[in-house]
Amino acid sequence: MTATQAISDHAENICNLASKTAMHYFRGALGVEFKADESPVTQADKAVETEIRRYIKQHFPDHGILGEEHGREDGKDDRLWVIDPIDGTRSFLSGHPLFGFLLAHIVDGTPEFGAICMPVLNETFLGLKGIRATLNGQPIRTSPKRALADAILYINEGEKIYRDHPLVFDRLLQAGQTRRFAYDCYPHALLAAGHVDAVVDYDLQPYDFLAVSAVVEAAGGIMTDWQGQPLTLNSNGAVVSAANPELHAETLKTVSG
Structure with missing residues (x-):
């Protein structure tokens, strides 16, 4: 052990x-x-x-x-x-x-x-x-969906994203097959369990995202910052979770424009 x-x-x-x-x-x-x-x-x-x-x-x-x-x-x-x-x-x-x-x-x-x-x-x-x-x-295991157009997308901290990155917010409103607005850790947990396909989150602290990233990745998903970099104690708190590499890459493109 x-x-x-x-x-x-x-x-x-x-x-x-x-x-x-x-x-x-x-x-x-x-x-x-x-x-x-x-x-x-x-x-x-x-x-x-x-x-x-x-x-x-x-x-x-x-x-x-x-x-x-x-x-x-x-x-x-x-x-x-x-x-x-x-x-x-x-x-x-x-x-x-x-x-x-x-x-x-x-x-x-x-x-x-x-x-x-x-x-x-x-x-x-x-x-x-x-x-x-x-x-x-x-x-538990993440979803097999590969295309963002077919995905259930959760947008966390939507009002903060709209305030600081209105163009990102506009693109997210047009992404995914189903969109939901939410807060906190549970959308990421649902992603790890295969019920949600992608989550875009914002303005987090290390204690908000480090535990979540470990669960998501152990379930087969990927969680990074908005630039696609691994999450650390020094990350800026803007994150993307996705069920698999293909969906993660497409969600990152949506965020980055």
Whole structure:
């Protein structure tokens, strides 16, 4: 068993812990604050991250940790956990069930393992690089569709894309066989499971996309930045997920014009 496989064995415990903590607060009284960038944070965000940090430090005391709410904690530079305690805080605080918990393990700068946990739906997507992707323990695989004209395309953060890249937005409105507007991690999870064919996303942070990219790629898909470059801790947060190389290349062309 590799070190990464051993780490993945803790994923179910971590996801269960995160889900239990998040659901304790969901649709309840929330203390909501706003950060400098006007993004919201709740008691649940802080509580989930605190619990997961405690678990990781107990089982992997020499590993580094990067979390959305509490920043970077020193450890091995080549072994880093990346946590998004509530991916979709605006969904969470409005009672919408499609928020998630994201966890990635980064080895030498590359996402080797990712988890997407959807607490309300009781769905846990796990991805182990080059080995497998699963949904609640069952194998999943991306769609075989190769042409964007036949694809189900999700546009995440559409208002931000429209604000900053109106020509890209216009091209996306004409792409795909079916288009949906959405937010956060779940469209990418649906892509990993073969229900969605391509996702264009924007204005993300490493804790938003690194776990997701590990799951998508373990399921046979591809996830890069808008220039087609692999995702790293330093990526700019504009990303494209697709079910296969052909669909990914066509979606990139649509984004780039």
